[in-house]
Amino acid sequence: MFLVYEMEYLHPVNDKTSIQMIPFSSKYQEEYKRIYNKCYHEMRQALKIEPVDYIQDDSFFESCMDKVFLFVSGEEIIGSVAFKDNEIDDLIVNAKYQSQGYGKQILLWALENIKKEKIILHVAEWNKKAIELYRKNGFEIINTIKIDNE
Template identity: 30%
Template sequence: MRIREYRDSDKERMMQLLMMGLTVINEEDQEFLFCKENKILVFDLENVGVVGFCSFGRWGKQKENGKLFLYVGQEYRRRKIGTALHQAIMAYAKPFQLNVIETVFRIDQNDATEYFSKLGYRKWYGLHVMSYHGGMQPRSNMEIVPYEDRFYESYVEEIRKSFYEMRQVNDFKPYNCVEFSEKQRKELIQDKEHLYVLLVDGKFAASAAVHTELTDVCGPIFVASAYQGKGYGKIITQFVMNEALHRGMKSITLEVVEWNERAVNLYKSLGFEIIQTTNSFRLFLK
């Protein structure tokens, strides 16, 4: 047995291990795991092959923070394989004098909270993946239209307001999820075939999306501040659910931060079930 550097030929085996323990791995985590700029180590067990791995990368304006994804196959746990991989990655990271290292792991199955807590990590936030396998939702006669550039100012202003408290409470920086910029404006125009806007008397009231290729199929879902508490979140969500089903999806998945209980309860009322919960933990080094 030995710890060695990752090779491209390891990818298939690593994904096999992951899917034995994770119901869903989102696009961002999968991209990070195999990022060419990362330090990726694998634990190679003789006559078996790769049974665990750790991918480590740096982020921030000055690359002053770190992120690691550590995973050991379920049947190979409690053999100190994870500890060996973590020690090797931490030895690699030490010269960078990082401020903080974050990691993510599943808690609703083979919970690793105790393991990471003993290493000094503390909980940051939780994330649910919810899934819907039902049929069409009731249709509304509200006016819901595809996104257009004329909605730009309202869209950016209201999405910032909608997610600001959640981002502040959970320390998601920057607290404003988007900025007013020409780059953002162009990105929204490029995504207009996937974005929908609910109008009330011609005014921007809510928005949601349909991205059939993403884990968070219908996000971001939000309601303008002046129209909250009136059921418009449910209406726009039902609309994009129907649109996703119309496009051929057999099931719909959403990602929602554990803190956002109101959204979790709304999605449950529409037939979504939580199929996976992960926690992000942080290790502060300074």
């Protein structure tokens, strides 16, 4: 069992971002899979979520390609974010670019581009760095959900 917080964007921030993100393209598929699995591996392992490497094959991409946006430098993925209606999902930053402010820039880009009245996201209680990022940028916990993964 573990906890997931539902957070809502309740306190808009005035910060803006200048980064440009691009829609997901299949040419980034293998790199995205590697970065995504690495970003979530430790958490999924600690919370005993199987499979530990979530993206196992290409079927993952069939359902989400139009919802994922990439922040790319040259040909390398710095990070990405996905939208599902009014929900920000799967905000990830390539491990070698973490703790450099890219997570905040990607979050700000998402907030500027989602264009919905009520913006929410979900984050595992385990992911303290993400919770801190979201709180500093206008999100507040509105609900706690227990996930029984046993």
